[in-house]
Amino acid sequence: MSLYEVQRFIHRLNVEPAFAARFREAPEEALAGYALDEAERTALLAGDMAALWRMGVHPLLMLHYGRARRIPLPELLRQIEPLRGLRQLRSARPRAGADARRP
Amino acid sequence: MGEIVAAILCSHAPGIAVYPAPEEKRQRVLAGFAQARALLEAARPEVILAVSCEHFVNFNVDNFPAFCLGIGAAHYGPVEDTLGIPVGDVPGHPEFARLVLETAYDGDVEPAFSEHLLLDHGTSLPLHYLNPARDIPVVPLLQNCLVPPLPRLARCYRLGQLIRQAIDAWRGRVALVGTGGLSHSPGAPESGYIDEAFDHEFLTLLERGDAAAIVAIPDERIDRAGFGTWEIRQWVTVLGAVPERKGRVLVYEPVPSWLTGCAVAVLE
Numbered sequence: 001m002s003l004y005e006v007q008r009f010i011h012r013l014n015v016e017p018a019f020a021a022r023f024r025e026a027p028e029e030a031l032a033g034y035a036l037d038e039a040e041r042t043a044l045l046a047g048d049m050a051a052l053w054r055m056g057v058h059p060l061l062m063l064h065y066g067r068a069r070r071i072p073l074p075e076l077l078r079q080i081e082p083l084r085g086l087r088q089l090r091s092a093r094p095r096a097g098a099d100a101r102r103p
Numbered sequence: 104m105g106e107i108v109a110a111i112l113c114s115h116a117p118g119i120a121v122y123p124a125p126e127e128k129r130q131r132v133l134a135g136f137a138q139a140r141a142l143l144e145a146a147r148p149e150v151i152l153a154v155s156c157e158h159f160v161n162f163n164v165d166n167f168p169a170f171c172l173g174i175g176a177a178h179y180g181p182v183e184d185t186l187g188i189p190v191g192d193v194p195g196h197p198e199f200a201r202l203v204l205e206t207a208y209d210g211d212v213e214p215a216f217s218e219h220l221l222l223d224h225g226t227s228l229p230l231h232y233l234n235p236a237r238d239i240p241v242v243p244l245l246q247n248c249l250v251p252p253l254p255r256l257a258r259c260y261r262l263g264q265l266i267r268q269a270i271d272a273w274r275g276r277v278a279l280v281g282t283g284g285l286s287h288s289p290g291a292p293e294s295g296y297i298d299e300a301f302d303h304e305f306l307t308l309l310e311r312g313d314a315a316a317i318v319a320i321p322d323e324r325i326d327r328a329g330f331g332t333w334e335i336r337q338w339v340t341v342l343g344a345v346p347e348r349k350g351r352v353l354v355y356e357p358v359p360s361w362l363t364g365c366a367v368a369v370l371e
Binding site: 004007011053058059060061062063073077081085086088090092093 | 122163182221250288290292322326330333
């Protein structure tokens with residue numbers, strides 16, 4: 001499992017419009033070459049925003065993914081609304097032993 | 104000696120341009136930008152130093168600078184094709200940018216630098232409202248307000264002081280624009296939650312000109328207002344350049360459908 005790889009993929013969707021178009025047209029092909037596990041691949045193929053949030057995707061990358069995949073913002077937010085409070089986004093330095101992210 | 108002829112602070116939420124909102128709220132926010140634009144035009148700057156933040160456009164977590172200054176002859180943006188804003192080259196100002204960069208290094212703050220920065224809504228949206236003709240060269244400064252660890256508020260303030268030193272050593276007329284915030288959590292399940300109490304406290308400190316109190320705001324307090332609130336760093340950097348000025352808030356409007364507590368202010 002590689003959150004980094006998921007986010008690397010979404011980042012590319014955001015900065016390469018041609019790659020985003022390819023993902024919309026041939027999603028499996030666009031994902032080839034990324035070292036993703038089955039859950040990550042499934043979530044990215046399905047547009048499963050709740051799964052992406054659970055695995056720790058950065059909120060801005062959630063929006064970038066939604067835009068690349070043409071998921072309307074209200075629909076994106078509807079999917080993740082039940083997950084309020086699941087993750088704490090902190091800039092404050094974490095205390096020793098505390099996990100900044102609760103997956 | 105150079106002169107800071109305007110210092111404008113504002114939100115940069117893409118919603119302002121594209122998402123629906125109650126018409127009176129939209130009009131109030133746009134009127135705030137129009138007031139700031141009039142001030143900017145009257146000030147006749149030769150260059151705008153625009154402080155915004157990175158949003159996973161130029162950088163990803165494989166390489167993420169705390170600060171990056173655009174020193175090129177041109178930048179490009181906005182990268183989003185959904186804002187209804189013209190996309191294309193934005194003129195830079197390499198000479199002034201180099202001076203800012205060298206002055207920062209002399210002062211022991213070392214921003215990364217780029218000959219060709221990509222701009223997004225963070226810079227392009229406010230500048231679309233403030234200088235729609237795009238005829239004033241722009242030096243963009245991007246700060247990391249996205250992936251902790253973030254530059255500390257005091258470090259942003261220090262960089263602002265060094266920007267002031269660079270302008271003092273220059274000969275031209277400079278406008279400072281700082282964009283981001285206030286309370287918001289875009290893309291999180293908490294999207295649409297706006298911590299109005301935080302926003303009012305922050306704007307009150309700005310109006311008092313209490314930079315020390317702003318720099319001392321605890322990270323935990325900012326976190327509670329939502330991760331997008333980390334973007335007040337841009338306001339702090341600009342404040343560092345004009346610590347003798349006080350804020351005048353042109354508009355504050357919490358707009359849940361824009362997912363943001365939206366403000367436009369000037370330091371004078």
